[in-house]
Amino acid sequence: MSRIEDYAIVGDLQTAALVSNEGSVDWLCLPRFDSSACFAALLDGPEAGCWVLAPVDGGGCTRRRYVDETLVLETEWETEQGTVRVIDFMPPRGHAPDIVRIVEGVSGSVPMRGRLTLRFDYGNVRPWVHHDGDQMLAVAGPDAVRLRTPAPRRGQDWSTVSDFTVSAGERVPFVLTWSRSHEPRPEVVDAERALQDTLTYWQDWCDRGHDLDGPYQDAIRRSLLTLKALTYQPTGGIVAAATTSLPEQIGGPRNWDYRYCWLRDATYTLQALIAGGYLDEANAWRAWLLRAVAGDPADLQIMYGLDGARRLPENELPWLRGYEDSAPVRVGNAAADQLQLDVWGETLDGLALAREAGLASTEDAWDVQVALMEHLESVWDQPDNGLWEVRGPRRHFTHSKVMAWVAADRMAKAVRRHPSLDGPVERWESLRDTIHADVLAHGFDKERNTFVQSYGATALDASVLIIPRVGFLPGDDPRMLGTIDAINKELTRDGLVLRYQNSESDDGLPGDEGLFLACSFWMVDALHFAGRQTEAVALFERLLDLRNDVGLLSEEWDPQQRRQLGNTPQAFSHFALVTSALQLHAGRGHGSHEPIRHPGVPSAR
Incomplete structure (x- = not known):
């Protein structure tokens, strides 16, 4: 299990996710800070819910940082096959909360694996998972979560797995969106535009403050x-x-x-x-x-x-x-x-x-x-x-x-x-x-x-x-x-x-x-x-x-x-x-x- 200091935070001013230095989102409550968690691995283990996105070989990252004065997190791994970067953020809240992850090839060609394990009610409830057009949809009671990505997806051991390779210059987006299960499908978020909006939001906020x-x-x-x-x-x-x-x-x-x-x-x-x-x-x-x-x-x-x-x-x-x-x-x-x-x-x-x-x-x-x-x-x-x-x-x-x-x-x-x-x-x-x-x-x-x-x-x-x-x-x-x-x-x-x-x-x-x-x-x-x-x-x-x-x-x-x-x-x-x-x-x-x-x-x- 990761140490507490191994986590970084991304958030949208209504909730926040903790991302480990191994590329795993181990804590996220939706739609609010005090809602029940859909990722609760932080308090138990992977089976309580997490979202790993990292090189196939896994392990801790080589380095990570926030982009300038923002809550946009960049995590990099240097591997034998090349260097890869994962960009994590939560864009300013629209109708529904989103967590966006963009895999960027920096050099070489790096085999990647994503494993999405959703468990609602603090790890207590396994959702029903099926495909809804180009999206994966997980539903349990009042909660619905959709995953949209061009990467391949398959079900394995009550998780959604994505195996793909990213080469230098390529960017592969993953967008996870929560909504109430009885509501219509939320608006589709464009990952790259959301990234620019999020960077702009935080940079503008910092610019409002005093020179320090x-x-x-x-x-x-x-x-x-x-x-x-x-x-x-x-x-x-x-x-x-x-x-x-x-x-x-x-x-x-x-x-x-x-x-x-x-x-x-x-x-x-x-x-x-x-x-x-x-x-x-x-x-x-x-x-x-x-x-x-x-x-x-x-x-x-x-x-x-x-x-x-x-x-x-x-x-x-x-x-x-x-x-x-x-x-x-x-x-x-x-x-x-x-x-x-x-x-x-x-x-x-x-x-x-x-x-x-x-x-x-x-x-x-x-x-x-x-x-x-x-x-x-x-x-x-x-x-x-x-x-x-x-x-x-x-x-x-x-x-x-x-x-x-x-x-x-x-x-x-x-x-x-x-x-x-x-x-x-x-x-x-x-x-x-x-x-x-x-x-x-x-x-x-x-x-x-x-x-x-x-x-x-x-x-x-x-x-x-x-x-x-x-x-x-x-x-x-x-x-x-x-x-x-x-x-x-x-x-x-x-x-x-x-x-x-x-x-x-x-x-x-x-x-x-x-x-x-x-x-x-x-x-x-x-x-x-x-x-x-x-x-x-x-x-x-x-x-x-x-x-x-x-x-x-x-x-x-x-x-x-x-x-x-x-x-x-x-x-x-x-x-x-x-x-x-x-x-x-x-x-x-x-x-x-x-x-x-x-x-x-x-x-x-």
Whole structure:
């Protein structure tokens, strides 16, 4: 089975496919990110569905890349017979989703084999396959998939096999199209025209962003493209990752479904996109948010479906073995029912950032913000499940309280800065001061000179590293310097930062986990704000080396096996990369606690 870092992503802003470096599409949910998969080999094996298109001899590719600043993937093999290239992409969505693969002969004549194994309902259902004119048609229940190609096709072992040879200068297209089985045959897609349309779409999108001169511009661009790929264009929602159940520990049970819209992840993704100059995404996300959270602010959830749906029941799929036997495979996510107070802060911070970036205020948007703030006023001092979604007793997490402070701070500043916005500014400022004092009194260990995970505890938690970035304290405050040193001493492994000390954050599941990559990016930011630039740059560049060959990061890193872990590509990792890179690009003066922005990017602080 391919490693997590062996996969690249292609997508059409409504779903995404993972393509291995062996030319196999091992994950694809149609028609949406959160639909059931028709290719689920990622979580079991080839019989759960995949689409291999590679030289007959197989094996890993010689090299691969994205074409310029796009999501068009090129994979090349150098063989004894010659060199061949497979071009993979998903064109901007028309009536139906398509995945297009073009085999191009570069030199010589290379024998190729395609094997299409469709299995609907996450590998559970074999479709009925027959010919429909010049197309292969596979049908099962509500799903229909058509394959059109000039290459020969034959049935073998419940798969569709194509054997052909491609010579230098030849191009052989394969177009796979999904539709509902009761609907008419979808419009035929011309592969070459679709390729040009897809290249143009992504290049035009990149051109809309800010110029990002600096040593990390390529890494920033690739991460921004990846974040854009995780947006669901019809509603403006943003998924946390394109996959479900990729393990945080190989063979372990920490396997969660990330194909939903966490307010926290979406808000941070929004901040990265705004920093890159993409306000249309901010406008679409705000519209999604207003629809999703409409109603009683007390009912605010930490996550929603792509369309704002609230019910995301968690189930297990026992017929799938799991990635490298990491069971169970889960769909849905029970964490939707948790109380995580920091979400109010992140949401209000994101809306503030959008406002300061130039997004026009609306009465409805402000009314929702006021309602959220008024509810937070009554619950901020309650225990919660925290950022890490601990499935155990609630606690007073320091990070949650800091983010409640952020909410009060941003709302008070909005009223002070914008005469058109009305609210009890003195009350919010008083609350801000109260929360600030509460955190310093109960979330800080004076004897050890460090912020701790929760009130009354001694355990450390990487989430407190965001304190200077949100403006709660200056980065060179002695309490932050002590926290940095404590985390470096007690909460790192192989120089990278753990989320927390497991003994203090038991989620009831056995085993350990990898290193949550965003935490190390937060350390980069904390070092940067502390004026320790050399250390910040060294850590950041080490983190860049953990990306795969096409610039993608999953959720976590295993320092022993030196491999990626968790769902991929992970928005949390990529927006943290963008934030850290822009901080390092822009520079700062020692002692400033104001977050640094890229030139031309308004500050929300």
